[in-house]
Amino acid sequence: MPQGVPESIPNDGLTTRQRRNTPVLGVHTGDGKGKSTAAFGMAMRAWNAGLNVAVFQFVKSAKWRVGEESALEALGALHEQTGRGGPVQWHKMGQGWSWLRSSSEHADDHAAAARAGWAEISRRLAGEEHDFYVLDEFTYPLDWGWIDVDEVVDTLRARPGRQHVIITGRRAPQKLIDAADLVTEMRKVAHPMDQGRKGQKGIEW
Amino acid sequence: MPQGVPESIPNDGLTTRQRRNTPVLGVHTGDGKGKSTAAFGMAMRAWNAGLNVAVFQFVKSAKWRVGEESALEALGALHEQTGRGGPVQWHKMGQGWSWLRSSSEHADDHAAAARAGWAEISRRLAGEEHDFYVLDEFTYPLDWGWIDVDEVVDTLRARPGRQHVIITGRRAPQKLIDAADLVTEMRKVAHPMDQGRKGQKGIEW
Numbered sequence: 001m002p003q004g005v006p007e008s009i010p011n012d013g014l015t016t017r018q019r020r021n022t023p024v025l026g027v028h029t030g031d032g033k034g035k036s037t038a039a040f041g042m043a044m045r046a047w048n049a050g051l052n053v054a055v056f057q058f059v060k061s062a063k064w065r066v067g068e069e070s071a072l073e074a075l076g077a078l079h080e081q082t083g084r085g086g087p088v089q090w091h092k093m094g095q096g097w098s099w100l101r102s103s104s105e106h107a108d109d110h111a112a113a114a115r116a117g118w119a120e121i122s123r124r125l126a127g128e129e130h131d132f133y134v135l136d137e138f139t140y141p142l143d144w145g146w147i148d149v150d151e152v153v154d155t156l157r158a159r160p161g162r163q164h165v166i167i168t169g170r171r172a173p174q175k176l177i178d179a180a181d182l183v184t185e186m187r188k189v190a191h192p193m194d195q196g197r198k199g200q201k202g203i204e205w
Numbered sequence: 206m207p208q209g210v211p212e213s214i215p216n217d218g219l220t221t222r223q224r225r226n227t228p229v230l231g232v233h234t235g236d237g238k239g240k241s242t243a244a245f246g247m248a249m250r251a252w253n254a255g256l257n258v259a260v261f262q263f264v265k266s267a268k269w270r271v272g273e274e275s276a277l278e279a280l281g282a283l284h285e286q287t288g289r290g291g292p293v294q295w296h297k298m299g300q301g302w303s304w305l306r307s308s309s310e311h312a313d314d315h316a317a318a319a320r321a322g323w324a325e326i327s328r329r330l331a332g333e334e335h336d337f338y339v340l341d342e343f344t345y346p347l348d349w350g351w352i353d354v355d356e357v358v359d360t361l362r363a364r365p366g367r368q369h370v371i372i373t374g375r376r377a378p379q380k381l382i383d384a385a386d387l388v389t390e391m392r393k394v395a396h397p398m399d400q401g402r403k404g405q406k407g408i409e410w
Contacts, residue, residue, distance in 0.1 A: 024405075028239065032389040034246075038239035041246030045272030048279075049407030067250030071290070074253075074283060075276060084279065132407065164407075183394035184237040190388040200229075202254030202337065202369075 023162045025180045029139065029172035032186035039134045039166045040068035046164070047075050047085040051131035054089040056121055058114055058137045058169075061094055067202065086131070093117055114141035118152065128161045139169030142176065149173045228367045230385045234344065234377035237391035244339045244371045245273035251369070252280050252290040256336035259294040261326055263319055263342045263374075266299055272407065291336070298322055319346035323357065333366045344374030347381065354378045 026042075028035035043053050055072065069090050076088030091098050093113050099120065118141070124130060141147045153175050156165060167176065177183050231247075233240035248258050260277070274295050281293030296303050298318050304325065323346070329335060346352045358380050361370060372381065382388050 027394075029394075030392070033387065034233065034239060034243035034389050034391070037246035037250070038243040038391075039246075040249065041239075041242035041244075041273060044245065044249055044276040045242070046407045048272035048275045051407045067253035068246060070253045071249040071280060074289065075279065078279060078283065085276070177394065180395060182238065184239050185392040185394050186239070186243075187235070187390040187392050188388075189232075189234075189382065189390050190385060202251045202256045 022181075023159070024164045024166075024182055025156055026164070026166040026182040026184075027139075027172050027177055027180045028166065028168045028184050028186060029170060029177070030185035030187050031170060032188035034186045035168040035170075036066075036136050037068070038184070038186075039136060039168050040066075040072065042166055043068075043072060043088075043132060043134055044075065046132035047072065047079070047088060050086045051164075052086050052129075053132045053134075054124070054130040055091065055134040055136060056117055056138070057090075057092045058117060058135070058141055059093060060110065089130075091117075111141070111144075111146040114146045118147050122155050125155065125159045125163060125165075128163060131163060133163065133165045135165065135167045137169045138167045139172045139176070142173050143169075143171045149175050152176070153179045227386075228364070229369045229371075229387055230361055231369070231371040231387040231389075232344075232377050232382055232385045233371065233373045233389050233391060234375060234382075235390035235392050236375060237393040239391045240373040240375075241271075241341050242273070243389070243391075244341060244373050245271075245277065247371060248273075248277060248293075248337060248339055249280065251337035252277065252284070252293060255291045256369075257291050257334075258337045258339075259329070259335040260296065260339040260341060261322055261343070262295070262297045263322060263340070263346055264298060265315065294335075296322075316346070316349075316351040319351045323352050327360050330360065330364045330368060330370075333368060336368060338368065338370045340370065340372045342374045343372045344377045344381070347378050348374075348376045354380050357381070358384045 026039075028038055040055070043055060046053050053072070053076075055069075072088050073090060075085055079085045079087050093110075096113055097117055097120065100116070121133065121135065125133075142149050142152065157179055159165070167180075172183075231244075233243055245260070248260060251258050258277070258281075260274075277293050278295060280290055284290045284292050298315075301318055302322055302325065305321070326338065326340065330338075347354050347357065362384055364370070372385075377388075
């Protein structure tokens with residue numbers, strides 16, 4: 001594990017402190033496992049550092065609940081009770097975001113629901129509401145053309161303060177990759193699903 | 206996210222239930238970020254499923270403490286207090302494993318310390334002491350020839366019961382990859398360290 005030793009010192013006129021405090025835009029893409037799991041692992045680390053964490057899952061079903069959601073909510077509750085770590089919010093698109101007045105809003109229009117999600121995230125970024133954002137499976141509405149990639153990249157590049165953003169999903173648009181500081185491709189080498197196994201609790205969710 | 210839909214049904218004579226209950230051997234390798242973080246994310250998910258979790262970090266310094274360690278310990282403490290989730294243990298090689306009588310044992314011999322770690326894990330696997338093991342950065346003592354790869358693969362293949370094992374680190378030996386059910390290569394596409402940034406709390410640790 002690299003303990004913060006940079007491979008080169010850039011000639012960018014910034015001090016080490018300024019560089020250290022630069023907010024990170026990360027992308028986890030590729031066909032392999034671990035894109036979301038690594039992002040949620042980073043969220044756990046961010047919680048421990050006292051950062052204000054918000055997860056936005058661009059998934060179809062609000063019923064789908066991964067173990068990380070319960071675990072991060074437990075950590076968020078621990079923060080409420082003891083002050084340890086940071087606060088945690090977890091929002092799912094599902095049939096409509098949790099902050100919407102009616103759960104039937106956008107019920108039949110996933111594209112509109114995805115756009116509403118991004119509009120809210122954009123608003124929160126402008127208001128510096130969180131320190132660490134996970135935009136889980138956000139590459140899909142970008143890939144499908146539901147949300148404009150240029151607008152997303154412009155908003156992310158112009159975000160104020162020190163807000164870290166991690167975006168996960170396959171087929172990340174090249175413009176997003178170009179804008180990111182940290183891009184990892186999770187490449188599948190072998191997976192039990194290939195052998196006809198079904199997922200199991202504690203491993204797959 | 207695949208909700209447990211296998212790509213093919215194998216002709217292995219097993220029922221779906223038997224396949225579902227098959228313990229997983231996973232390997233996270235490659236030069237990219239997220240190998241350990243995804244493993245710790247999986248540990249968080251395993252905790253939520255009530256599994257008995259044990260992390261063994263094959264790192265040089267016991268002082269080096271990642272945020273995930275504190276967060277998973279908080280979840281383990283929550284289990285002790287409320288029964289929620291599962292128990293969590295976190296062991297670090299450092300100058301000597303926490304279970305050793307003297308912290309000076311193996312102080313100057315990292316190879317001996319690594320072998321002592323594997324001997325203990327091997328013993329615990331035989332006794333089915335945990336449900337979910339993370340062997341973090343375990344590929345290095347294998348790669349360096351400190352621990353015999355054949356013996357590790359044989360022990361992992363023959364492990365009794367339903368014990369999941371996730372191994373992380375670069376340069377995973379081919380025999381280990383061949384024995385694994387789930388292998389992901391984390392490939393580096395871009396990283397802030399390349400731009401001369403130093404790591405920062407909440408992001409890198």
